[in-house]
Amino acid sequence: MRILIVGTGYVGTTTGLIFCEMGHQVTGLDVDEQKLKALHAGKLHFYEPGLEELLSKHVQAGNILFTNNTNKAIKKNDVIFICVGTPKQEDGSADLTYVKNVAQSIGKHMKEYKVVVTKSTVPVGTAQLVTEWIKSCQKEPIPFDVVSNPEFLREGSALYDALNPDRIVIGTTSKKARGIMRELYQGFQCPIIETNPKSSELIKYAANSFLAMKISYINELARLCDRLGINVDDVSQGIGLDQRIGPHFLKAGMGYGGSCFPKDVNALLQTANANGIPLTILERVVQVNAEQSLYLLDKIKQGLGSNLAGKTVAVLGLSFKANTDDTRESPSLVLIDHLLKERANIKMHDPIVKLEEGTTGLPIGPHCQQLQTVAETVSGTDAVILCTDWDEYKQLDWMAIQLLMKQPYIFDGRNMVDKAVVEALGFHYTGFANH
Known part of the structure; x- marks a missing residue:
């Protein structure tokens, strides 16, 4: 054909x-x-x-x-x-x-x-x-x-x-x-x-919105786990083994991004509101996702101090997820924007994404720069912030990284690092409710 x-x-x-x-x-x-x-x-x-x-x-x-x-x-x-x-x-x-x-x-x-x-x-x-x-x-x-x-x-x-x-x-x-x-x-x-065409069109929006809902659900639940001293990964595993729920999209972290979920959820909300049927659960899904970067920022302030001015942080991962170069609606870029407003210095790295000035809205320059290697990126920093779960970052030599850093702080936005291992090396580690 x-x-x-x-x-x-x-x-x-x-x-x-x-x-x-x-x-x-x-x-x-x-x-x-x-x-x-x-x-x-x-x-x-x-x-x-x-x-x-x-x-x-x-x-x-x-x-x-x-x-x-x-x-x-x-x-x-x-x-x-x-x-x-x-x-x-x-x-x-x-x-x-x-x-x-x-x-x-x-x-x-x-x-x-x-x-x-x-x-x-x-x-x-x-x-x-x-x-x-x-x-x-x-x-x-x-x-x-x-x-x-x-x-x-x-x-x-x-x-x-x-x-x-x-x-x-x-x-x-x-x-x-x-x-x-x-x-x-x-x-x-x-x-x-x-x-029929209308049903087909709604299936796509409904599917993506449901997956976004699972992400925001586990992220909001992670906040309760933080307060109660519970490991949210254990909770995710416990509920994900229920075949009616399934394990996918139940990983607590910085929230969803990319070209699909943010756009599709908002489009479905707009359609619903235009027809007088508000989807209040989805409205909360969007709110939770928008709050996740601020929630991580609060954790960073708790570790480094409320005044981040002059602090230098390494942000590892710029794409919204691993194995893509898509930075649209990336939680990483949202967090970087918040950090810049706090007058922190940003050093960035990504295995695939190469930012150019003017393409993301970030002020690429002396206070916000992208480096070619992880070693260059972490050198002289007060903290490492893991934002994308690239395999390269899962295999990092944390002992070597610690020698390059000014202060040994790790903020894990994807719950991808073995907490016990890095804490044994002397790092101050913070993730999303992985007690």
Whole structure:
């Protein structure tokens, strides 16, 4: 089948390559010349383990092509996946500008029947809007169907998730489109949920919001554990072994971030409020997540003193989670912003993320600098703050690090260090309720 992927970002590139693996011919369409040039050369413009090798394989085999020729790309492909961004607006709702632009382009250039698939995370009712946008730009009535087919990829393990999905959701009222989508996904061994577009769109938001809720739940519970002198990791294990609950997303820490959870939770809240049905549990989820960096900041002040002015701290980890270079809504950057307001000096490190001045809002300079090695980063510091659970940080030589530091303080934002081991070395260790 000939498939067009509109938008060659994280979701679009991963989706396209998986369809290549399933034997389909894929075209990636984008307006960004630099992205296209890199992809043509088999190089990713973002970090995702295993994906660049797959890209190189299919580029060399000719299974995937990249273009900025909208007219030609729309005309020659049977199924069109919309994989463009839906950034958060000031009121929390999703900005559908890019989706609308794609839909209007499809209406303008299509000459025969197409299946148009929204892969981007979009609010309930978007499939109907896409239908209207396409029709409004057609010069003559040409049949098409719009399908909602949300993605459920985790950054850092997107390739595995795409090849081994828990479920595939197909939202359409068209028998013809449903048959084409079944054919497209016939090689996958997982449950396929066939429903209407609105239900499909809500499934994506509901899933991400539920996972965010689990994170905020255990983080709020960790505060009680702190007060009671209880190890929250024991509690997480005890409740996670209940099959009705499950162990995932029950790790206490600095909270959730990235391109999905913050945006999707806020978008669902906006949809609910617009329809007069406030989701009060989710409102608290957002509040707890916003408080987590301040909660860790209080712990840092308890250890180093309430006045952090002039103190130098090493922040290890800038991405919102390990195995990705995504810093969007990263708890690490939120904490750094708080520390800078306290006039602390920041030394940062990340195995993959390389910050550039102006890209994150941080004032990169003498008081906020990124170093290339962990040794350089911790040298002369009053404390080490672990913000991302990279494997590299789990294997640190803490005895060697202590010799480089001014004061031996560790603040573990991910509960990833063995408390007994570092305390035996003479460190003052603080985590999230890991008594």
